[in-house]
Amino acid sequence: MNEQTGLLPDAAQSEKIARPIAPSLEKRRLRSFAVMMVIDAALLHLAFASASLIYLGVWASANNMLAAQTLLPVFFTIALYNGSYGGKALGDWIFASKRALTALLVSTALINFLAFYTKSNAEFSRVSVTLGLILSAIAIVAFRRVLMIFIDRFWNGRTTNELVIDDGGPSFATERGETIAASDYALDPTSHDPFMFDRLGKLLQNQDKVVVSTPRERREHWAFLLKSAGVHGEIVSQPAHDLGAMGVHHYDAQDRTTLIVSNGPLKLRSRISKRLFDTAIVGAALLVLSPLLLLVAMLIKLEDGGPVFFVQRRMGRGNTFFNMFKFRSMKVDKNDAEGARSTGREDDRITRIGAFIRKTSIDELPQLINVLKGDMSIVGPRPHALGSRANNKFFWEVDAQYWRRHCLKPGLTGLAQVRGHRGATEKESDLTDRLQSDLEYIAGWSLRRDIEIVFKTLLVLRHDNAY
Known part of the structure; x- marks a missing residue:
């Protein structure tokens, strides 16, 4: 063990990898899905307009275009859920075609069922609409074959x-x-x-x-x-x-x-909804809390002239390090960069303004910046300092399952916090209670639970164990 940092002696080797060895292809996939949806919509309209011209002699008759516009949202809904716009659809055009045709067939059946009960299907030309569906199916399959040729040629077939x-x-x-x-x-x-x-x-x-x-x-x-x-x-x-x-x-x-x-705990749709939720909350919070943030920053600076923020390395998603921001609550010469000593009551390291902002959890607010950067989420397992201990043991020595809590982004708040598991980890149970809540949150994640935890957090911002 390194006597100066109190951590295991592998920090130098860790610098060997400064960045991921592969670029993220998620944006490429998302752009591809968006393009697929736009082109599918255009092809569907073009097919029904062409069918109208072929059978009725009129380009894009009103009834044919109404049929296409009614069909499209139902088609997209089914296609999004059956994998028509999923990762496998970019790598296998036959799979993509089958899923898209299934979505087209099911959406057609649903629309026809509703039209039958509302007695509105008599207004449409059956031959023209059927021809539009056939042309749509041919166009959708052809497009997916062309897309696969494009991916093979320009992306070397690589979408993952x-x-x-x-x-x-x-x-x-x-x-x-x-x-x-x-x-x-x-x-x-x-x-x-x-x-x-x-x-x-x-x-x-x-x-x-x-x-x-x-x-x-x-x-x-x-x-x-x-x-x-x-x-x-x-x-x-x-x-x-x-x-x-x-x-x-x-x-x-x-x-x-x-x-x-x-498997990653969250699929693409869940990650997108969680990120949108984070962004919406952070944007609103920074707007509303900006006067408070400026006031606290000024008070910290006026008390001893030291830096406003305390930046500490924490363990984030995928067990990788990131720099977490907090308002500085300790004296400059007694900052604990590695978190080797848990904060206790009547801690001599805490400044006067620091005692107040810790008690009210205001010191955590700069982590809104971490959420904005994508290092953290609003809700998730709280990130711990590397030197944190329970019963004089590193957290992973208490329970090896500790590492599994990092498969999601760490959060500003979490299930453990709203259950009252906060403050110092003097006993091993202080850590295992939090770990159990974190793993339970990961196993049962839902956006609804995130919203519930945010509202419950507002009730426990001031807590007896926050010091």
């Missing part, structure tokens, strides 16, 4: 990132992904060193699939790491019950089988 980690197991190749050796990055699945977790987290950042090939005796450890990282993880072959496997994937070209041992 795949990483293979070779840790001495059976050989495993990836066509469009990347393969690294665990030894090159000092990745040891049996270690509980936070700097090793940070290195691994940076390697896994932006990866859509991670496959690990490792000897049998290390597979359970790798399964735990992948679950903690919050990624889609697979391990080449192993008895399912040992690893808590969620499924099996067979790679025909290599005659290899992997066990799916982890």
